Amino acid sequence: MSQTATQNHQLSGINIGLDVELRKVFKVFNGEAAVRGVDLSIYKGEFFSILGPSGCGKTTTLRLIAGFESPTAGDVLIRGASMLNVPPYRRPANTVFQSYALFSHMTVWENIAFGLRIKKRGKGEIHDRVQEALKLVKMESFANRFPSQMSGGQQQRVALARALVNRPTVLLLDEPLGALDLKLRKEMQVELSNLHHELGLTFVMVTHDQEEALSLSDRIAVMHEGKVEQVGTPSQIYDRPQSAFVADFIGDTNLFRGKIEGAHPAMLWIRTASGLKMKVQPSDVSGEPLTSGAVVVSVRPEKVTLGFTPDDEQTNCFEGRLQNVMYLGTHVHYVVQLRSGDQLTVRQPSALHVPEADTPIFLSWQAHDCLALPG
Ligand code: ATP
16 A cells, blocks of 8 residues: 555544554464454544453453554554554553552552653643542542552552543553452442543443443443454344354353244244244344354343243243242342253243242243344
8 A cells, every 4th residue: 555545544544533443453472363353443432342251362452552562463553543663652542450550669649640750741730630630530638648558449540540641542441440349340330431421532441241341331342262253332232242152241141053944034934953943033133134054043031931821922932841940139030941951041020929940831032032143
């Protein structure tokens, strides 16, 4: 590509409001690819999360954006400019780590001022910016404390202030709440969300906590074995997963392997490996509509209705026996063994009458309540 063409191409990223772009990025460690051809486009002001199981390459992807790792192939751009030869401290991105990574011998004030001092900013400017950053994270009264004199949540707030004081274009968050207990984690999630709204900055967060990603993010990239399986809004990822992996990883689901026996634009007839005949409403979630071949049918536990008699109104109705009942306050979790041998989980709102284990039962769901995914 010519120099001008490259510049035009890069400019297009800015014009459509992109802050971060990964183009066909690979990262190989000791002959093993941790990141395999990742393409990502992250928009200005987005809260974007990278979610996936341990070892799927999400931290490596974040470190490639931060500049702590360089790609084996591909390019990383911030605001349309290639970052390939730009060291981390010159990138308009700052990272908040799970371990806070504060300097233990420095006070909160010194920790936050450190980056500005290195950049040789004037005393007055450092004072104002540190004060502003402390205020953002509501830690003004902690300026003279040392990290060891604070709780985990307070230390993480300081780590956030230390990143924000540099006024980055992009804030990178590597499992930022991973070290906090559940209650504090929930509180800090709200704080993070407020901070994001207040600042309008682009946040890119790595997490393995799907609930955290679903509740905080504008969009989520689900990674699996070094690749991006799907990028979408939380509801697209939850309600319209494009693969069996995403359906299984996000929330609970019941998966049935099977084959398409008949296809009509409005209905798929599927026979599962265990012999169940299911009707599934086709969807275009994975691009090309599925019309033949192997599929995996996904049915969320909350979409299944439980009854004591066959429900002729429902498209899919199967007989089974209750194996396990767990009362969980707001809802009841059932495990049901179908006559076919399949085991399903079902979640229903709590009711006065909760059937006991071993009760014969019928499970039913509509064709539009399940999804057929490439098998
Ligand atoms: P986790 O949630 O456990 O942190 P992750 O999805 O963030 O996992 P990565 O840390 O990106 O995964 O690691 C992806 C793969 O790359 C793993 O197999 C890991 O062992 C490997 N890896 C990461 N960093 C290095 C390194 N510096 N040297 C060698 N291998 C590495």
